Amino acid sequence: MADAHREVERKYESSDSGLPDLTGTAGIAAVLDKGLVELDATYYDTRDQRLTAASLTLRRRTGGADAGWHLKFPVAPGVRDEIQAPLSDTVPDDIAALVRSRVRGAELIPVVRLRSARDVRHLVDADGTLLAEASVDAVRADRLTGAGGTAQWTEIEVELADGGDPAFLDQLEKRLRKAGVRPSASASKLARALAETSEDRRTTGRRKEPKDKASKPPATAGDHVLRYLRAQRDALVALDPAVRRDVPDSVHRMRVATRRARGTLRTFRAVLDRTVTDSVAAELKWLAGELGVDRDQEVLADRLTSALDALPPHLVHGPVHDRLAAWARARHHSTHGHVTAVLDSRRYLTLLDTLDALLTDPPLRRAAARKPQKVLDKAVREDVARLAGLVERAIARPPGEERDLALHEARKKAKRTRYAAEAATPALGDPADALARAAKALTTLLGDHQDGVMARRTLRELAAVAHAAGESTFTYGMLYGGQEARAAAAEADLPAAWEGIRSGAYG
Incomplete structure (x- = not known):
C-alpha cells in the first residue's frame, strides 16, 4: 500500500508584499530561506468530476522533495490525509483502488495542469526544530478538458510540521491577518483552478458560484x-x-x-x-x-x-x-x-x-x-x-x-x-x-x-x-x-x- 501522511495546512490570498516577517510569532525564532522550487502537477478526475464532487484530489507531480502520485482525502477543514506513491506514467494500482468506489468504471483523465514557482521558508524554533513550512506560490493553471482555459494567481501556503500543534497555526494566522493577509476563498489549488478556468468564468468575468447541494427538508414519508x-x-x-x-x-x-x-x-x-x-x-x-x-x-x-x-x-x-x-x-x-x-x-x-x-x-x-x-x-x-x-x-x-x-x-x-x-x-x-x-x-x-x-x-x-x-x-x-x-x-x-x-x- 502507498505511504500515508496527515497534512495540516492553511492557504491565504497573497498580496504584492508576499510573506510578512514572522520572526517572534508563536515561538518562531528564525525564518530560513530554502530557495525556489518548480512544481508541475497534473490533476486527474472523471469527465463528470466525481472526485472533485467528493473533495478528493488526485495528482501526478514532479519537482520538489515529494514528487510522485498524491491522493488527498478531506478529514476536517484544513486537514487532509495524503496517500503517496512513486512516479509512474499511469495511476498506480494502489491509488486507483482507493477511488474505485467513486470512479467505478469511469476513466480517470487529466483535467488540470498546475505549474507553481514555490518560494519556500522554514519556520523554526530556538532549537532549530521545524514548526511549519511557509511558501509563496506563483501558480499558472491550464484546463485540459473542454475548451481549455488558463488562470494565474499567487497564494501563501502554511503547512504544519509533522506532530505539530494546530494551535500554532491559529497564532500564526493572527499575525498574517494583521499584515493584511486573508484566508483563501478556495479550499485547494485545484478548486480554484477549476473555478478560474471554467467557461462561465471566462465568458462572464465572474467565478461561477457552486450550487447549493443541500436538499430540501423532508416533507413526506x-x-x-x-x-x-x-x-x-x-x-x-x-x-x-x-x-x-x-x-x-x-x-x-x-x-x-x-x-x-x-x-x-x-x-x-x-x-x-x-x-x-x-x-x-x-x-x-x-x-x-x-x-x-x-x-x-x-x-x-x-x-x-x-x-x-x-x-x-x-x-x-x-x-x-x-x-x-x-x-x-x-x-x-x-x-x-x-x-x-x-x-x-x-x-x-x-x-x-x-x-x-x-x-x-x-x-x-x-x-x-x-x-x-x-x-x-x-x-x-x-x-x-x-x-x-x-x-x-x-x-x-x-x-x-x-x-x-x-x-x-x-x-x-x-x-x-x-x-x-x-x-x-x-x-x-x-x-x-x-x-x-x-x-x-x-x-x-x-x-x-x-x-x-x-x-x-x-x-x-x-x-x-x-x-x-x-x-x-x-x-x-x-x-x-x-x-x-x-x-x-x-x-x-x-x-x-x-x-x-x-x-x-x-x-
Missing part, C-alpha cells in the same frame, strides 16, 4: 426514508478507501451502514416497492456478511486479548499470549485480504450502481407521498412487535445452545428496530429517539452475549491446538470460565434491558 437511505449509501462509498487502508473501526462502520441500508429497505416496505428492493436488500445482506468476516475476528481478538491481560500473571500458564497474538495476526491478514477482494469485485461495484439508481429513480409506493408521522410510526411499531416475540421466546428458553441461537436472532431484530427508529426520529421526535437509544442498549447487551458465545468456541479450538503441542490448557479454561460468567450476566440483565423498550411509547 418517502422523503424521510430516502434521506436515511442516501446517508447510508454515502457512508458506504466514503468508507471504502478506509477499509482498504485497514483504518481501525472502518470495517465496523461500513458494515453498520450496510445493515442500516438493508434494514431501511425491509422495514419501510409500505414506502418502497419490495418487488424492486428485495433483490437489493439481498445484496446488502451479502456485503454485510462478507464484511463481518473481518469485523467479527477483530472484535474477538480484542475481547480475548483484554481478558488475558486482565488475568493475574500466576494464572497464565504457557505461551498463551504468543499463541493468541499469532492467531489474531494470521486471521486478520487472511480476512483483510478477503474483504479487499470483495471491494474489488464486480458484484460489489454493481451493488453501488444499483443503490445509485434506486435513489435516482426510487420505486415509491402510494404511502410514500403521505405525511410521515402515521406511515413511519406504523412501520416502527411492526418492527417492535416482531422484536417482542423473539425476545420473549428467547427468555423463555433454558440456558444452552438453543437459547444462544434465539438471543442471536433477537439481536439482529433489535438492530433493525434501532435503525428504523433512527430513520423515523426526524419525523416522530422524542418517542422514536428514545426507542433508538433503548434498542441500542439492548443490542449492545445481546452483542456482548453473542461475542461471548464466539469467544468460548475459539478458546476451545485454541486449547485443542495447545494440548496437541504439549502445552498447558489451564489458562484457556480460566478464560473460558470468565466468558461463561460474562454471558450469564448478560442473560440476567436481559429482562431489564427489554423492559426499557416494552415500557416506552412503542412497547
